[in-house]
Amino acid sequence: MHTLEAQVQSLCKRSPLGLLFDIDGVLSPIAPTPAEAYLHPAVRPLLEEARKWAHIAIVTGRAIESGAAMVNVEGLTYIGAHGLEWSDGLPTQHTVQVVSEALPFVEPGNRLMERAESALADQPGILFERKRIGGAIHYRLSPDPEQARERILSALKDLVEESGLRLSEGKRMFEIRPALAINKGKALTWFVERFAVQGALFAGDDRTDIDAMLALKPLRTQGIETLAVAVQHHDTLPELLEQADIVVQEVDGMAELLRTIVELLSRQA
Numbered sequence: 001m002h003t004l005e006a007q008v009q010s011l012c013k014r015s016p017l018g019l020l021f022d023i024d025g026v027l028s029p030i031a032p033t034p035a036e037a038y039l040h041p042a043v044r045p046l047l048e049e050a051r052k053w054a055h056i057a058i059v060t061g062r063a064i065e066s067g068a069a070m071v072n073v074e075g076l077t078y079i080g081a082h083g084l085e086w087s088d089g090l091p092t093q094h095t096v097q098v099v100s101e102a103l104p105f106v107e108p109g110n111r112l113m114e115r116a117e118s119a120l121a122d123q124p125g126i127l128f129e130r131k132r133i134g135g136a137i138h139y140r141l142s143p144d145p146e147q148a149r150e151r152i153l154s155a156l157k158d159l160v161e162e163s164g165l166r167l168s169e170g171k172r173m174f175e176i177r178p179a180l181a182i183n184k185g186k187a188l189t190w191f192v193e194r195f196a197v198q199g200a201l202f203a204g205d206d207r208t209d210i211d212a213m214l215a216l217k218p219l220r221t222q223g224i225e226t227l228a229v230a231v232q233h234h235d236t237l238p239e240l241l242e243q244a245d246i247v248v249q250e251v252d253g254m255a256e257l258l259r260t261i262v263e264l265l266s267r268q269a
């Protein structure tokens with residue numbers, strides 16, 4: 001069994017190196033609402049250092065503009081909406097590319113969010129987060145989260161099926177997404193190919209991050225060294241932990257791991 005340190009050391013020797021991070025629950029502690037979430041204070045300076053030696057991607061379920069505004073480091077690849085939106089650098093300074101297959105879902109996604117807002121208008125503690133395509137329906141602030149979850153599911157099930165979109169689930173929220181085979185796994189594979197990286201680390205904490213962890217596995221057969229990092233919280237899914245090579249505790253643990261990576265890379269340089 002390799003120690004965490006040995007695994008990280010071995011990965012950091014690979015060049016080019018790719019480091020890919022989810023945001024919420026990984027670089028940013030979970031907050032009551034999306035707008036209240038902020039980057040862990042140690043993370044920004046560490047990413048600014050790490051980008052000197054590695055290709056870095058921020059792979060988030062948030063709309064790209066929202067995720068990038070939180071991280072706010074130039075020179076990284078920003079990938080939003082689970083792989084649908086891309087930007088080479090901060091979207092305030094670079095063009096956002098939207099995956100072309102997703103464009104026909106813009107209007108249906110808007111309509112579905114409108115219908116969801118009407119259908120759930122009387123449900124307390126629900127927050128609607130609009131995105132370019134579809135959006136998220138949060139129930140973290142609901143007085144009875146389990147009741148709210150069931151109510152959202154039953155209100156949306158038929159609407160979603162009729163619309164050609166799909167529902168996915170995250171922490172205390174549902175997401176309306178295009179019914180396309182584009183996810184964080186696809187995004188990770190594209191990023192690895194694009195920069196021809198020989199080592200790739202992905203860190204995630206939630207259900208949609210499992211796609212990215214699974215996408216690391218076939219890379220190993222191509223000789224690419226990979227590391228799947230699970231950031232564990234009280235509510236972490238066992239399915240995510242099963243796919244992880246290493247587990248760190250909470251966002252503090254992630255920040256510590258990032259510090260270790262930066263120290264290793266700077267020593268090598």
Ligand SMILES: O=P(O)(O)OC[C@H]1O[C@H](O[C@H]2O[C@H](CO)[C@@H](O)[C@H](O)[C@H]2O)[C@H](O)[C@@H](O)[C@@H]1O
Nearest residue numbers: 023024030031032033034037060061062140171
């Ligand atoms: O892929 P991620 O970067 O982890 O994004 C996943 C979703 O994160 C956000 O929601 C989650 O974090 C919020 C702030 O901490 C929290 O209030 C909410 O309960 C969580 O589900 C974001 O708002 C979503 O758009 C992302 O899809």
